[in-house]
Amino acid sequence: MNVSIxxxxxxxxxxxxxxxQTGNNVIALPIGNAKVDExxxxxxxxxxxxxxxxxxNQLKGENLTFEEDWRKAVEHSQVLxxxxxxxxxxxxxxxxxxxxxYASGEVLVINQSSFPIGTADRFEAKLKLAFAERxxxxxxxxxxxxxxxxxxxxxxxxTTPDRIVLGSHDLESIKRVKDLMRPFNRITDQFxxxxxxxxxxxxxxxNALLATRISLINELANNAEHFDIDMEEVRQGLGSDSRIxxxxxxxxxxxxxxxxxxxxxNLVGTLQSKGxxxxxxxxxxxNNETQKEVLxxxxxxxxxxxxxxKTIAIWxxxxxxxxxxxxxxxxxxxxxxxxxxxxxxxxxxPKAMPDFTMHWRGIGxxxxxxxxxxxxxxxALFLMTEWKMFWSPDYALMxxxxxxxxxxxxxxxxxxxxxxxYGFRYFGVGRGERV
Amino acid sequence: xxxxxxxxxxxxxxxxxSGVSSEKLVNLFKDKTRSERFSIxxxxxFLDYSKNRITDQTxxxxxxxxTQQQLPNWIDKLLSGxxxxxxxxxxxxxxxxxxxxxxxxxxxxxxxxxIESEFEKMSLIVEKxxxxxxxxxxxxxxxxxxxxxxxxxxxxxxxxxxxxxxxxSPINLHFISSIDGTQTSxxxxxxxxxxxxxxxxSKSFTTIDTLSNAExxxxxxxxxxxxxxxxxxxxxxxxxxxxDMMSEWGIPKDNQLVFWDWVGGxxxxxxxxxxxxxxxxxxxxxxxxxxxxxxxxxxxxEAPLSENIPVLMGLIDVWNINFLDIHAKAIxxxxxxxxxxPSYFEQLVMESNGKSVNRAGEKVAYKTCPILWGEVGPNxxxxxxxxxxxxxxxxxxxxxxxxxxxxxxAHGLTEKEGxxxxxxxxALANCFAQSRVLMLGDDAIPISIKEQFNSPFKHYPGNQxxxxxxxKSISAKTMGMLVALYEHKTFVESVIWEINPFDQWxxxxxxxxxxxxxxAIKDTKKAEEFDASTQGLIKRVI
Numbered sequence: 010m011n012v013s014i015x016x017x018x019x020x021x022x023x024x025x026x027x028x029x030q031t032g033n034n035v036i037a038l039p040i041g042n043a044k045v046d047e048x049x050x051x052x053x054x055x056x057x058x059x060x061x062x063x064x065x066n067q068l069k070g071e072n073l074t075f076e077e078d079w080r081k082a083v084e085h086s087q088v089l090x091x092x093x094x095x096x097x098x099x100x101x102x103x104x105x106x107x108x109x110x111y112a113s114g115e116v117l118v119i120n121q122s123s124f125p126i127g128t129a130d131r132f133e134a135k136l137k138l139a140f141a142e143r144x145x146x147x148x149x150x151x152x153x154x155x156x157x158x159x160x161x162x163x164x165x166x167x168t169t170p171d172r173i174v175l176g177s178h179d180l181e182s183i184k185r186v187k188d189l190m191r192p193f194n195r196i197t198d199q200f201x202x203x204x205x206x207x208x209x210x211x212x213x214x215x216n217a218l219l220a221t222r223i224s225l226i227n228e229l230a231n232n233a234e235h236f237d238i239d240m241e242e243v244r245q246g247l248g249s250d251s252r253i254x255x256x257x258x259x260x261x262x263x264x265x266x267x268x269x270x271x272x273x274x275n276l277v278g279t280l281q282s283k284g285x286x287x288x289x290x291x292x293x294x295x296n297n298e299t300q301k302e303v304l305x306x307x308x309x310x311x312x313x314x315x316x317x318x319k320t321i322a323i324w325x326x327x328x329x330x331x332x333x334x335x336x337x338x339x340x341x342x343x344x345x346x347x348x349x350x351x352x353x354x355x356x357x358x359p360k361a362m363p364d365f366t367m368h369w370r371g372i373g374x375x376x377x378x379x380x381x382x383x384x385x386x387x388x389a390l391f392l393m394t395e396w397k398m399f400w401s402p403d404y405a406l407m408x409x410x411x412x413x414x415x416x417x418x419x420x421x422x423x424x425x426x427x428x429x430x431y432g433f434r435y436f437g438v439g440r441g442e443r444v
Numbered sequence: 445x446x447x448x449x450x451x452x453x454x455x456x457x458x459x460x461x462s463g464v465s466s467e468k469l470v471n472l473f474k475d476k477t478r479s480e481r482f483s484i485x486x487x488x489x490f491l492d493y494s495k496n497r498i499t500d501q502t503x504x505x506x507x508x509x510x511t512q513q514q515l516p517n518w519i520d521k522l523l524s525g526x527x528x529x530x531x532x533x534x535x536x537x538x539x540x541x542x543x544x545x546x547x548x549x550x551x552x553x554x555x556x557x558x559i560e561s562e563f564e565k566m567s568l569i570v571e572k573x574x575x576x577x578x579x580x581x582x583x584x585x586x587x588x589x590x591x592x593x594x595x596x597x598x599x600x601x602x603x604x605x606x607x608x609x610x611x612x613s614p615i616n617l618h619f620i621s622s623i624d625g626t627q628t629s630x631x632x633x634x635x636x637x638x639x640x641x642x643x644x645x646s647k648s649f650t651t652i653d654t655l656s657n658a659e660x661x662x663x664x665x666x667x668x669x670x671x672x673x674x675x676x677x678x679x680x681x682x683x684x685x686x687x688d689m690m691s692e693w694g695i696p697k698d699n700q701l702v703f704w705d706w707v708g709g710x711x712x713x714x715x716x717x718x719x720x721x722x723x724x725x726x727x728x729x730x731x732x733x734x735x736x737x738x739x740x741x742x743x744x745x746e747a748p749l750s751e752n753i754p755v756l757m758g759l760i761d762v763w764n765i766n767f768l769d770i771h772a773k774a775i776x777x778x779x780x781x782x783x784x785x786p787s788y789f790e791q792l793v794m795e796s797n798g799k800s801v802n803r804a805g806e807k808v809a810y811k812t813c814p815i816l817w818g819e820v821g822p823n824x825x826x827x828x829x830x831x832x833x834x835x836x837x838x839x840x841x842x843x844x845x846x847x848x849x850x851x852x853x854a855h856g857l858t859e860k861e862g863x864x865x866x867x868x869x870x871a872l873a874n875c876f877a878q879s880r881v882l883m884l885g886d887d888a889i890p891i892s893i894k895e896q897f898n899s900p901f902k903h904y905p906g907n908q909x910x911x912x913x914x915x916k917s918i919s920a921k922t923m924g925m926l927v928a929l930y931e932h933k934t935f936v937e938s939v940i941w942e943i944n945p946f947d948q949w950x951x952x953x954x955x956x957x958x959x960x961x962x963x964a965i966k967d968t969k970k971a972e973e974f975d976a977s978t979q980g981l982i983k984r985v986i
Contacts (some may be wrong), residue, residue, distance in 0.1 A: 299584065306583030314581065314674050349577035 011086035021092030026063035029072035056333035109139025152177035155212035161331030176208020230260030230439025240439025262419030263300035265328030265337035301339035317351035325394025327361035384410035488916035525551030529946035538711035542734035593645030600713025601720035603784035649689035736924025758936025775818030786818025796945035
């Protein structure tokens with residue numbers, strides 16, 4: 010089948026690669042900063058495991074072409090994916106306008122982007138009007154198929170999904186999407202078909218629920234400190250309750266990333282503009298912003314509110330492991346807070362340092378090439394992202410490099426007994442010593 | 445010889461008796477050029493003083509009086525930092541605070557360096573707090589700042605931050621002033637110790653009102669924080685002319701902002717006392733306010749007396765008070781953001797000129813400062829305007845209104861914006877209508893409905909004088925101009941009356957006696973010498 014994909018961010022690229030791999034003839038058109046030249050050479054805007062290989066193979070097999078000519082992209086296919094970041098709604102409107110102008114027959118638009126609820130219906134009405142104005146008699150359908158991919162595991166999330174949420178009122182469209190996605194729906198039927206708006210809302214609801222769960226577990230962990238309770242023990246007790254389970258139950262220094270928080274924020278904003286206040290979700294968001302500085306606050310108290318001249322080592326900048334992105338990452342706020350107090354900061358991250366230099370405009374931060382170099386003369390270490398390489402470091406080497414062996418663990422990955430055995434002061438989130 | 449015996453004063457007296465004082469404003473307006481001649485523009489400010497019972501000759505004689513009283517010389521002395529506050533042997537250099545090093549001489553020039561270096565320190569503190577990097581004891585950013593101060597250490601920042609409330613601030617500001625502590629207990633109920641910072645603003649750092657509220661604030665913090673060093677270093681900033689007193693109280697050096705004894709309390713908003721203003725609108729905004737005031741300073745120093753806004757307003761007030769026998773003045777802003785402007789001017793004007801002894805220490809034989817009060821105009825229309833229109837007191841009024849509004853999009857197309865535009869027009873219509881009716885009285889009634897007003901209860905005498913000040917909009921700049929205008933206008937009057945506007949001995953005795961009375965409440969034996977009424981009251985509260 011011929012497929013056109015508008016948007017070459019992570020979701021668009023994964024969709025393009027996976028659909029090309031299963032035999033479709035795919036044209037992908039970037040919207041935003043990605044350039045066709047670079048993409049055509051296999052240079053990906055994001056450092057996602059397996060993505061470069063997938064795209065290069067499809068380019069070689071000529072199942073996939075990157076295109077900048079709108080008209081070609083529209084005329085190529087009757088199945089068109091919208092895969093645009095939520096904050097680029099206006100660009101998606103342009104895509105719809107172009108489809109309305111150039112499409113010559115039946116059109117099925119599959120929207121993967123997180124736009125305000127009701128956008129798919131609105132786009133469908135807009136296309137119908139455009140067709141009517143041109144006197145074109147052809148079927149138009151816009152369906153919602155929100156993406157649930159995560160950075161770091163995006164390809165497997167797409168090709169072996171937990172579920173495929175599909176929102177449409179049109180049986181014919183549902184049939185066509187199901188056929189297109191058949192290769193990724195092999196083991197059991199993963200399709201959850203529902204109304205268009207329900208599908209759009211499901212995406213928001215999932216993120217809202219997960220964000221709330223993280224913020225709640227963080228709050229429980231922070232509170233546990235006041236009672237000298239180790240949250241790790243409590244986590245075991247909580248997770249083993251089958252009503253609760255272990256997923257998303259790790260306390261830490263807050264969540265970040267490009268879309269997770271912004272989906273919740275957009276939902277809160279939409280509701281507010283309608284005159285409703287989403288109290289709980291607002292609290293979840295502000296709680297998370299506060300949590301991003303949890304290690305800073307511990308150090309602030311540990312060093313008696315005076316961080317001037319202190320050297321703080323930071324391991325991990327990306328908002329989670331296996332991604333090169335620092336957008337909304339706790340590391341940014343933490344580093345800003347440290348530098349504002351006059352501390353020197355030395356950072357190491359295996360992948361995210363280039364992206365960090367794009368986001369960080371301040372001074373006072375030294376990027377080092379080796380995780381142990383960051384510890385040179387450090388008064389304390391902040392562990393902020395749980396990259397695998399940080400899990401079992403050489404504790405003796407760490408201690409010999411640091412001025413004072415003090416570790417603030419933002420992801421609770423270390424064993425406090427072991428660290429204390431090496432002579433470290435250890436502070437986790439809801440565990441370890443209390444400042 | 446008092447000024448009342450001087451030739452210029454006598455000439456005015458004669459002039460007033462010649463019929464001008466009873467002349468009806470409605471007749472004066474037969475001169476079609478009057479409003480144009482009796483109004484003046486200065487950048488974003490416009491003053492219409494034509495609705496005063498004055499003629500060209502009145503103005504001429506008033507200017508003669510100003511010249512006789514050596515007003516230009518006094519203005520020069522004030523602006524160059526000479527010792528104009530003779531009872532306290534100080535200069536009054538509020539203008540130097542906003543000069544920004546430009547166009548100043550004498551002592552006012554010498555202090556420019558120390559002013560700028562203190563503003564730089566203030567700027568760092570402002571930036572740190574506004575950017576969320578001033579941390580409370582647990583490391584959370586400060587979100588709420590409570591200014592504890594009274595009089596000049598309270599009213600200026602309170603008035604100005606309210607006036608400029610449309611400028612969105614990252615910090616929630618609160619003000620505590622009154623000695624009774626009810627504001628304190630109420631405000632603290634809604635705040636969190638982790639994220640609250642107190643500003644102790646006191647010129648002398650001995651003001652009992654401020655220090656007693658500060659102790660309560662300290663106790664409140666100590667409920668959750670044992671470490672008194674952290675409590676003081678992260679939760680208190682001091683602003684005072686007395687660094688030693690601040691240190692003694694426990695404010696660390698880094699948290700101290702100073703100003704100087706040559707800044708009067710009621711003129712101190714332009715100094716580091718303006719910290720809450722800078723927290724609200726940023727240091728850039730604060731400097732815009734200073735710039736606005738500097739425009740007025742330069743105008744006051746350079747414009748000829750006959751075109752000098754503070755001079756004209758001051759002289760016209762003198763005319764109204766001393767020659768038309770009007771002893772009350774109402775400040776009537778037609779914008780709810782200027783809610784505290786009347787209170788601010790009450791202090792500025794009445795604490796400055798509420799005096800009955802001249803610079804030589806002799807009792808004056810004429811009236812000085814009027815009773816001044818006010819209220820947001822549209823609200824006051826439903827309160828005391830009845831008295832303005834039909835009472836037995838003559839009252840002079842200052843109407844103040846912004847031409848444009850920046851709190852909504854004036855060209856916006858939404859219904860709400862349309863409604864706000866309509867409300868703004870209504871406010872201006874009311875402002876202009878009231879000054880017109882006060883001036884014309886019954887003559888304002890349209891002929892077509894005259895019949896309906898044929899009743900002694902519906903009689904409007906009119907002839908109440910007023911000024912109208914229009915500001916382009918309410919901004920840091922125009923507010924700076926407006927406040928500086930009233931400061932200088934007040935000074936002009938003091939020069940005519942030969943009084944020192946920069947001391948305030950009248951408020952000292954009460955403070956002293958309050959101490960003695962407090963001792964008597966603690967130990968009733970000490971009350972035995974008191975009058976029976978005071979003794980009786982003390983008995984009721986112990």
